[in-house]
Amino acid sequence: MDPGYSPVNIAEAGLLLDIFNDRRPLRLSNIKADLFVELAKLHNVTPLVFYKLQKHGQQVPEELYLSLKPYYIGNLTTNLKFWKEFLKINEAFKENNISLLPLKGVDILARFYPAFDLRSMVDIDILIKEEQFTDAEKVLFSLGYQKNLRGLKEEYWRKHQCHIAFYKERAVLEVHWGLDFKRGDRVILPRIWERMQQIELRNHKINTFSPEDAIFSFALHLRRYGNILALKQVLDAAQIINKTTDFDWSYVLEESKRGRMEATLYFLLTQVLLFTDTPVPEDILKRLQVPFWQKKLIRKFLLKNTFLTEPSCKRNYLKAHFLLYDTLLEALLYLINIPYEQFCKFYNFKPYTAASRLLYNLRLFYMPLRHILGRTG
Numbered sequence: 001m002d003p004g005y006s007p008v009n010i011a012e013a014g015l016l017l018d019i020f021n022d023r024r025p026l027r028l029s030n031i032k033a034d035l036f037v038e039l040a041k042l043h044n045v046t047p048l049v050f051y052k053l054q055k056h057g058q059q060v061p062e063e064l065y066l067s068l069k070p071y072y073i074g075n076l077t078t079n080l081k082f083w084k085e086f087l088k089i090n091e092a093f094k095e096n097n098i099s100l101l102p103l104k105g106v107d108i109l110a111r112f113y114p115a116f117d118l119r120s121m122v123d124i125d126i127l128i129k130e131e132q133f134t135d136a137e138k139v140l141f142s143l144g145y146q147k148n149l150r151g152l153k154e155e156y157w158r159k160h161q162c163h164i165a166f167y168k169e170r171a172v173l174e175v176h177w178g179l180d181f182k183r184g185d186r187v188i189l190p191r192i193w194e195r196m197q198q199i200e201l202r203n204h205k206i207n208t209f210s211p212e213d214a215i216f217s218f219a220l221h222l223r224r225y226g227n228i229l230a231l232k233q234v235l236d237a238a239q240i241i242n243k244t245t246d247f248d249w250s251y252v253l254e255e256s257k258r259g260r261m262e263a264t265l266y267f268l269l270t271q272v273l274l275f276t277d278t279p280v281p282e283d284i285l286k287r288l289q290v291p292f293w294q295k296k297l298i299r300k301f302l303l304k305n306t307f308l309t310e311p312s313c314k315r316n317y318l319k320a321h322f323l324l325y326d327t328l329l330e331a332l333l334y335l336i337n338i339p340y341e342q343f344c345k346f347y348n349f350k351p352y353t354a355a356s357r358l359l360y361n362l363r364l365f366y367m368p369l370r371h372i373l374g375r376t377g
Contacts, residue, residue: 145167
């Protein structure tokens, strides 16, 4: 067990999985309410957990209700505000002939969850075409948004990242022009716009990802720094697969191979298979050309780390980094060529200083040494 990590009681983990998969009866013996709420918060699933627990009435300890209810109410308020704001942006972009696809939270809530209170959102994510970024920026300024470069140069976001954040009062918007970091001349999911679908929801017409491309959006999000073990995104992927008739697995296999995303996809589908009752076809996992040793390490990593409390996102991200790329060389080259600003963000260094520049120039020695010493944050 890594220093600073403490394993969650197996009872709390079991109850969480019971709730996710609508199993009856719930295994409520030996549950510690505070530890269970901590676990639900860690995986960003408190609204869904509260909602589903209500179905079990007096079987559930009142302490759990009282602990989870504020998160549920707060989430519903936030989601309704974000939804209203997204509709404004969607209509404004339409008027200016700017292509837009809702990404992750808004998209999933609109199509795959029965109500807006079941999934948490911390911001609004949208995808646009990169060549329309300047036009999109002007529209957002007219709607009262400001750009948030987080203390970094805009050149960094445009050249090395695939999104820029905007904010307006308490609303945060991330405008994406890609689903993954730029990797040479490779184009990820080149048919994403021609495969988009249109839905009508509450008298609003909205363009959306195809279900298969939506799965890729969650898989590729694992490559960005964050809580890659959060079960919220796993439940999202499960919802898409479960609620899509004739899910096109052949397209998924084709694009994962062409875009060198097979390991990332395998990681996500293994999460879905391990922690939900979603029927991921065994044949699909076998046909993903991921080495046996890498598949085994992915499974071991997920089983060991998913239900730990007090996790270090950075420690987990570094551990998983070499599991999320199709080759060790590609994973290593990313670390060797990591952008200066990304290096500073990861280690919480103040950017554009002589000290951070020196450490960046020594990164091939500094990064492994710091990791060995256990000082990732």
